[in-house]
Amino acid sequence: xxxxxxxxxxxxxxxxxxxxxxxxxxxxxxxxxxxxxxxxxxxxxxxxxxxxxxxxxxxxxxxxxxxxxxxxxxxxxxxxxxxxxxxxxxxxxxxxxxxxxxxxxxxxxxxxxxxxxxxxxxxxxxxxxxxxxxxxxxxxxxxxxxxxxxxxxxxxxxxxxxxxxxxxxxxxxxxxxxxxxxxxxxxxxxxxxxxxxxxxxxxxxxxxxxxxxxxxxxxxxxxxxxxxxxxxxxxxxxxxxxxxxxxxxxxxxxxxxxxxxxxxxxxxxxxxxxxxxxxxxxxxxxxxxxxxxxxxxxxxxxxxxxxxxx
Numbered sequence: 001x002x003x004x005x006x007x008x009x010x011x012x013x014x015x016x017x018x019x020x021x022x023x024x025x026x027x028x029x030x031x032x033x034x035x036x037x038x039x040x041x042x043x044x045x046x047x048x049x050x051x052x053x054x055x056x057x058x059x060x061x062x063x064x065x066x067x068x069x070x071x072x073x074x075x076x077x078x079x080x081x082x083x084x085x086x087x088x089x090x091x092x093x094x095x096x097x098x099x100x101x102x103x104x105x106x107x108x109x110x111x112x113x114x115x116x117x118x119x120x121x122x123x124x125x126x127x128x129x130x131x132x133x134x135x136x137x138x139x140x141x142x143x144x145x146x147x148x149x150x151x152x153x154x155x156x157x158x159x160x161x162x163x164x165x166x167x168x169x170x171x172x173x174x175x176x177x178x179x180x181x182x183x184x185x186x187x188x189x190x191x192x193x194x195x196x197x198x199x200x201x202x203x204x205x206x207x208x209x210x211x212x213x214x215x216x217x218x219x220x221x222x223x224x225x226x227x228x229x230x231x232x233x234x235x236x237x238x239x240x241x242x243x244x245x246x247x248x249x250x251x252x253x254x255x256x257x258x259x260x261x262x263x264x265x266x267x268x269x270x271x272x273x274x275x276x277x278x279x280x281x282x283x284x285x286x287x288x289x290x291x292x293x294x295x296x297x298x299x300x301x302x303x304x305x306x307x308x309x310x
Contacts, residue, residue: 035161039164043099043160050099059086066078077268093237093241100224104163104220105217112172113171115175117176119176133172137169141162141226144165156235158234163228170223173216174213175209178211178216210277218270218274243258
């Protein structure tokens with residue numbers, strides 16, 4: 001039976017090879033190399049810091065943060081988990097992985113939150129952004145690696161750039177959702193009192209949307225952790241390299257130890273960021289409550305006028 005391919009065969013793979021290999025790589029290589037500079041600087045600083053600080057100090061700091069943010073249970077778990085990671089001789093690899101994750105999350109936040117805010121303020125912007133995010137989230141993560149290697153080379157920084165591309169969509173989507181879900185009567189009240197666009201965003205929309213934005217940050221963090229092993233295929237180090245090396249050598253124990261380290265690190269970071277999101281959640285106020293609060297702010301001024309009046 002005849003099929004459309006008998007009439008017309010589209011050489012999509014040849015087109016993409018021509019665009020990437022024959023156009024982007026020779027003409028824009030300096031540009032892509034320049035993009036690596038800030039990522040390299042942040043990664044090197046974080047890795048040098050975490051590798052320099054003694055293990056006991058880092059463990060105590062994480063346990064203290066877990067205790068203050070979540071509670072005693074997670075603090076004890078953090079203490080036991082990090083000591084266990086050190087006892088299986090994976091502490092340097094864990095600190096390298098932590099540096100990679102924090103670098104990825106930092107750049108995802110710097111890029112994703114402004115894009116989400118812009119998308120929330122314009123339906124046209126969102127109609128353009130949404131299909132791009134759909135493509136980024138549905139393309140298999142391995143597919144990112146080929147153009148990343150051609151444009152950026154191999155190593156830890158190209159692995160982080162692939163992680164940033166893979167983990168960026170959730171924080172954009174949830175920032176857009178959080179800003180759009182701010183109640184309309186609060187927006188109207190702020191406009192009625194003469195708020196500028198910046199005041200509206202910074203003092204009304206952003207505080208009310210922070211809980212949703214933190215949920216997006218948490219998802220970005222977990223997606224970054226899921227890319228640790230895949231990024232090791234193009235030279236990224238840390239626990240992902242331990243797992244990848246174990247698989248290559250059929251070293252079941254080594255691969256399992258690396259996987260356990262990733263899981264423990266993921267649990268600690270996930271619980272802390274979730275709790276931070278819940279603490280930063282701002283309860284929505286009704287319009288009546290807003291006017292009551294404004295009245296309470298002005299009341300002492302009126303009383304003062306009575307006291308100083310004739």
